[in-house]
Amino acid sequence: MALEINALPLSYVAHALAVAGAVMVLVWNIYFRGGLAWESDNKNLIFNVHPVLMLIGLVIMGGEAIISYKALPFKKAEKKLIHLVLHAIALILGIIGIYMAFKNHNESGLANLYSLHSWLGIGVIVLYGIQWIYGFVVFFYPGGSGDVRRESLPWHVLFGMFVYILAVANSALGFLEKLTFLESSGIDKYGSEAFLVNFTAIVAVLYGTFVLLTALSRAPVEDHESYSPI
Numbered sequence: 001m002a003l004e005i006n007a008l009p010l011s012y013v014a015h016a017l018a019v020a021g022a023v024m025v026l027v028w029n030i031y032f033r034g035g036l037a038w039e040s041d042n043k044n045l046i047f048n049v050h051p052v053l054m055l056i057g058l059v060i061m062g063g064e065a066i067i068s069y070k071a072l073p074f075k076k077a078e079k080k081l082i083h084l085v086l087h088a089i090a091l092i093l094g095i096i097g098i099y100m101a102f103k104n105h106n107e108s109g110l111a112n113l114y115s116l117h118s119w120l121g122i123g124v125i126v127l128y129g130i131q132w133i134y135g136f137v138v139f140f141y142p143g144g145s146g147d148v149r150r151e152s153l154p155w156h157v158l159f160g161m162f163v164y165i166l167a168v169a170n171s172a173l174g175f176l177e178k179l180t181f182l183e184s185s186g187i188d189k190y191g192s193e194a195f196l197v198n199f200t201a202i203v204a205v206l207y208g209t210f211v212l213l214t215a216l217s218r219a220p221v222e223d224h225e226s227y228s229p230i
């Protein structure tokens with residue numbers, strides 16, 4: 001399935017939203033929440049690494065990995081390498097980001113895995129890992145037979161989009177949950193921080209939308225021969 005629109009202009013909108021989302025989550029955690037730390041007596045600084053890595057790592061790097069087939073002016077084999085490396089970086093940053101949420105809970109004496117966000121989060125990272133390993137084995141090394149590749153591709157694309165939508169939706173849940181905690185401990189519901197957090201989540205959802213639109217659109221012309229539509 002491919003939409004009869006050019007992917008390239010859509011990918012520019014996605015890149016712009018990626019930059020906006022990355023800046024917003026950094027401003028929130030560094031300026032409003034006091035900064036980021038691996039080790040600190042202030043355990044909130046350890047938590048702050050979580051939203052930063054989940055948004056910039058899993059959601060933004062993962063999104064750029066998905067649109068790399070449509071947004072880059074390279075040969076198919078080069079784009080495949082970029083796709084797999086960017087997804088690997090997204091996965092690793094996502095795992096570190098989740099580790100930091102656990103580290104914060106453990107060092108603060110808080111319970112783990114009590115929320116819908118955390119359960120879906122474990123699902124997202126496990127499915128993302130499985131998707132990466134299957135993609136690597138079938139499409140890269142050692143590589144499946146022609147038949148296996150052909151039959152796997154539509155499932156790879158469908159499952160990849162499903163996992164990605166789940167990741168974007170779960171980050172929206174994460175922003176909601178954190179802001180609700182902050183509001184119940186006193187921050188202004190209509191204050192600048194609350195607006196920043198809500199708008200960061202909106203930018204993340206818009207980014208995810210443009211990633212999917214780009215993936216579903218027509219590849220650049222020079223790529224038509226080598227591109228196999230879904």
Ligand code: HEM
Binds near residue numbers: 168174176
């Ligand atoms: C797809 C991206 C994300 C995934 C996969 C994810 C995953 C997780 C996981 C597995 C936990 C549980 C940690 C524990 O139990 O010790 C957690 C906790 C948490 N996350 Fe995320 N997260 C994501 C994005 C975000 C974002 C963007 C925010 C925004 C602030 C956020 C806010 C929170 C909060 C407040 C907690 C602690 C409360 C809780 O356990 O629900 N998360 N996350």
Ligand code: HEM
Binds near residue numbers: 066133136214216227
């Ligand atoms: C969690 C990791 C991954 C996700 C979420 C994912 C997702 C996707 C998505 C959504 C597409 C469709 C893109 C489009 O039609 O423009 C795609 C295509 C593809 N992916 Fe992945 N992918 C992942 C990992 C991998 C890995 C490790 C490989 C190994 C090389 C791989 C190989 C491919 C190939 C060959 C295509 C087909 C491109 C084409 O249609 O010509 N993927 N992937």
